[in-house]
Amino acid sequence: MANLTNGFASLQCARLMHIEKVHMQASGLPSLCFRRCAQLDISRLGSMPRFMGARSTCGSQQHVRHRVSPIRASTLSCLQDDTTKFFDFVVIGSGVAGLRYALEVSKHGSVAIITKAEPHESNTNYAQGGVSAVLCPSDSVESHMKDTIVAGAYLCDEETVRIVCTEGPERVKELIAMGASFDHGEDGRLHLAREGGHSHNRIVHSADMTGREIERALLQAVDNDDNISLFGHHFAIDLLTCQKNGEIYCYGVDSIDVETQKVVRFISKVTLLASGGAGHIYPTTTNPPVATGDGIAMSHRAQAVISNMEFVQFHPTALSDEGLPIKPSIRRENAFLITEAVRGDGGILYNQSMERFMPLYDDRAELAPRDVVARSIDDQLKKRGESYVLLDISHRPRDKVLAHFPNIAAECLRYGLDITRQPIPVVPAAHYMCGGVRAGLQGETNVRGLYVAGEVACTGLHGANRLASNSLLEALVFARRAVQPSIDHMLDAGAGADASLAARWARPTLPSPSALGGGGGALSEIVARTRRTRAELQAVMWEYVGIVRSTGRLKQAEWRISDLESEWEAFLFRRGWAPTTVGVEACEMRNLFCCAKLVVKSALARRESRGLHFTEDFPYLEESRRKPTVIFPDAVQELTWSSKPLQRQLQCK
Ligand SMILES: Cc1cc2nc3c(=O)[nH]c(=O)nc-3n(C[C@H](O)[C@H](O)[C@H](O)COP(=O)(O)OP(=O)(O)OC[C@H]3O[C@@H](n4cnc5c(N)ncnc54)[C@H](O)[C@@H]3O)c2cc1C
Secondary structure, three states: OEEEEEOOOOOOOHHHHHHHHHHHHHHOOOOHHHHHHHOOOHHHHHHOOOOOOOOOOOOOOOOOOOOOOOOOOOOOHHHOOOOEEEEEEEEEOOOHHHHHHHHHHOOOOOEEEEOOOOOOOOHHHHOOOOEEOOOOOOOOHHHHHHHHHHHOOOOOOHHHHHHHHHHHHHHHHHHHHOOOOOOEOOOOOEOEEOOOOOOOOOEEOOOOOHHHHHHHHHHHHHHOOOOEEEEOOEEEEEEEEEEEOOEEEEEEEEEEEOOOOEEEEEEEEEEEEOOOOOHHHOOOEOOOOOOOOHHHHHHHHOOOOEEOOOOEEEEEEEEOHHHOOOOOOOOOOOOOEOOHHHHHOOOEEEOOOOOEOHHHHOOOHHHOOHHHHHHHHHHHHHHHOOOOEEEEOOOOOHHHHHHHOHHHHHHHHHOOOOOOOOOEEEEEEEEEEOOEEEOOOOOEOOEEOEEEOHHHEEOOOOOOOOOOOHHHHHHHHHHHHOHHHHHHHHHHHHHHOOHHHHHOOOOOEOOOOOOOOOOHHHHHHHHHHHHHHHHHHHHHHHHHOOOEEOHHHHHHHHHHHHHHHHHHHHHHHHOOOOOOEOOHHHHHHHHHHHHHHHHHHHHHHOOOOEOOEEEOOOOOOOHHHOOOEEEEEOOOOOOOHHHOOOOOOEEOO
């Protein structure tokens, strides 16, 4: 699948010069690695069988087509039709990163935001705690930096950390100017909460529904912007790329319009990938169903460099439905999060015998970083054979609890639990992907014209573990930083992204029952098999690639995933799928396979325990291994669909 190095390696790309410098210093690796992958004979890949599957339903979500505004700036707008669209900028994802970026670049050209479900459906919308920023005179950038670097187990990129902590406050003020409303204290100033790992109160929040408020304000601003067209229920399949002079260029993306069941091609001068995380490689996750790692997989297939995938953050305290007085009638798709702020506000963790256990593991007790708390809970559960622990905030004044955590209180009460009187049953759940597409300081990638921001990106901010409330901040800072280079690239591209481009890549097709031979029955079988395979993959990831790992278990995961993938692919082909067939459910499946393999491969490469990656075989941190894991695309790709782009990568003149 990939050529992987543990440690910085030089990216031969002018736009990643700062990374190159750091890489050279950190590892002394020659600049061969990326040059080699950029010069691959990629045309070869086009002859491989390419395949995607189908989705028979699109879930229970309502299909709302969002306003498609007139395109003022695009000179190519007259050429648009149902299946091909031209924009200056295409943004994949409508979370905080995508929306914030779109609102800036729309001042310079036409923008399409494509998003796979309802526009608000994103990790952003579920963020509870808030955005961290130095906004109090007694706080300092240095202190925020130190907390970030300590939480990141000293694997953070210091320059990135400085930039994010320095520019963060301005980005938060801009959000407020755009209409986001955050809580204020009695003195009329912003109320700043405190969370685990932070040495100051610096979390700007809107009760415990901060993400929802940010998403609301940004979507409202997007709705008022005539230069932005928002395409809801459009699933991005693969990036459209070309190879030129040893470099790879991105010219947009193919998508499935889930409502019309048509493939829609978006040709753009600049593409921002803001597609969020990959929580659904695990069975229990706080992420909504849209978080299937599509952007990471898509970029990997497009030859982008991927980094730090072993660092999956498990949130220590997701609501355990099993411990609720009234059990939910249907299994939730995403676990309900009990924010870190509950521990920040004095919440105490107990095992089911009401013994406080955190002081046994760490001096910081409940305020220890997430990885420490998650591992401690995991240890308690395994030792005691219990399935949840208890988080108690009932000793705090009732009015304060209800004022700070209205959403959590309401959700628990729905299932018969009053958090002002009873402890909350909690378990760890997959929460945040620290790794992703390697980004430079302007959000640029090694693929020209492709920028990344938000959870899909690996900027170096989080290192081996994300400090609470640093991700919304990172998304805001990098979405903004990617703007100027995107505009420069758009102007350089000029008429380069012309109409003739649209016809150059083969078009994927949606499955027709007649082509499947068995009619509708074959399609249903494929969908059922895909769902089963997804659950099996998630189970393997939880059992073998969870909070505590070992080399043996990771190797087991590697071969089990490989078997699972081959069996699934073989089944689909036997049922008559063509190599260029696409469908949401199978596209997600191949993306989940791809991300899972990237996590396992990265975890196997890290022969130490650092931050979120804990392995019994190398239980200590090793200074000599304080380097990011970098995955380069390899000349010899595995012959699986998940590792292959659907469209042939072209050689451009
Ligand atoms: C329950 C929860 C609580 C959290 N609390 C906090 C917090 O308090 N503070 C904090 O800083 N962070 C928090 N986080 C993390 C934070 O919310 C995310 O990291 C951040 O919102 C990511 O923003 P984003 O724009 O990168 O991605 P998202 O907000 O996840 O948006 C991704 C977008 O991409 C779209 N997309 C994905 N794949 C495709 C595709 N193939 N085609 C088209 N569209 C696609 C999705 O539909 C979505 O619109 C929390 C996360 C969760 C899940």
